[in-house]
Amino acid sequence: MSAAPVILEATGVRLAFGGVRAVDGVDLRVREREIAALIGPNGAGKTSLFNALTGFFYPDAGTVRFRGEDVTRMPNWQRISRGIGRTFQSPSIFPEMSVAQNLTIGIQSSFRLSLSLRPPSAGRRRELEARLVELLGFVKLERLRDRQVAELSHGDQRLVEIAMSLSTSPKLIMLDEPTAGLAEADTSRILSIVRDLHDRLGLTVLFVEHNMRFVAALAQTVTMMDRGRVLLDGPPSVVLKDPRARDAYLGAEESVRA
Ligand SMILES: Nc1ncnc2c1ncn2[C@@H]1O[C@H](COP(=O)(O)OP(=O)(O)OP(=O)(O)O)[C@@H](O)[C@H]1O
Ligand SMILES: [Mg+2]
Numbered sequence: 001m002s003a004a005p006v007i008l009e010a011t012g013v014r015l016a017f018g019g020v021r022a023v024d025g026v027d028l029r030v031r032e033r034e035i036a037a038l039i040g041p042n043g044a045g046k047t048s049l050f051n052a053l054t055g056f057f058y059p060d061a062g063t064v065r066f067r068g069e070d071v072t073r074m075p076n077w078q079r080i081s082r083g084i085g086r087t088f089q090s091p092s093i094f095p096e097m098s099v100a101q102n103l104t105i106g107i108q109s110s111f112r113l114s115l116s117l118r119p120p121s122a123g124r125r126r127e128l129e130a131r132l133v134e135l136l137g138f139v140k141l142e143r144l145r146d147r148q149v150a151e152l153s154h155g156d157q158r159l160v161e162i163a164m165s166l167s168t169s170p171k172l173i174m175l176d177e178p179t180a181g182l183a184e185a186d187t188s189r190i191l192s193i194v195r196d197l198h199d200r201l202g203l204t205v206l207f208v209e210h211n212m213r214f215v216a217a218l219a220q221t222v223t224m225m226d227r228g229r230v231l232l233d234g235p236p237s238v239v240l241k242d243p244r245a246r247d248a249y250l251g252a253e254e255s256v257r258a
Contacts (some may be wrong), residue, residue, distance in 0.1 A: 005031065110169060
């Protein structure tokens with residue numbers, strides 16, 4: 001286990017919806033520059049935990065710390081400005097707009113331009129364009145910049161989302177099922193981009209996945225949730241071989257090969 005400082009720490013986090021204990025006392029630690037995977041069967045509480053960590057919902061109990069700061073009750077946008085980026089399980093981009101327009105929204109929000117009623121200065125526009133080119137280059141979508149997002153393949157849409165989440169210059173990026181519904185070739189593209197997030201941008205990555213090959217190829221640590229709780233936690237060589245993880249993913253192995 002590396003000795004890098006803990007960047008994200010959840011302690012005793014609980015989140016219930018009515019009678020459903022979606023997250024039922026979870027402890028999770030992610031270290032700086034780590035690639036961490038969160039796995040578990042459908043309904044295990046993975047997305048709910050992400051929601052509690054990102055401030056999409058506040059937990060009913062427990063604490064969330066980011067870079068040592070208690071962010072448990074901090075609104076989502078403040079966490080974003082502290083350096084937490086996220087993509088969603090279902091696409092959260094504007095399908096009727098172009099790739100460039102979508103990314104521009106993300107970049108503007110990080111520049112706080114959206115709060116200003118005045119048109120941006122020429123200098124600001126150049127800065128915005130440079131950032132746009134940089135983000136498009138990172139996800140290798142330069143050629144699609146003026147295409148409507150709705151016309152893109154699912155794989156390209158996922159990459160736009162990743163670029164969107166990068167627009168706010170996060171230190172930690174949280175990806176909820178980045179390869180859901182993607183064919184093998186697109187899964188490989190996402191895999192190489194996620195590796196780049198870590199290797200080239202130096203980001204910490206926490207991702208939820210059902211594709212165990214993807215998990216095995218990327219993750220340095222794996223946490224498995226079941227029914228709102230952490231069932232297993234450790235290096236992939238241990239967790240993915242555990243009969244409890246294998247049982248949960250026996251069915252999923254089929255879809256990995258498909
Ligand atoms: N906004 C919500 N309102 C009510 N119930 C919810 C809400 N979000 C999640 N739940 C419930 O909480 C439980 C955990 O759901 P969650 O979406 O976190 O699981 P998951 O591990 O992400 O599953 P999947 O792998 O299918 O995405 C489920 O029983 C779900 O129905
Ligand atoms: Mg989910």
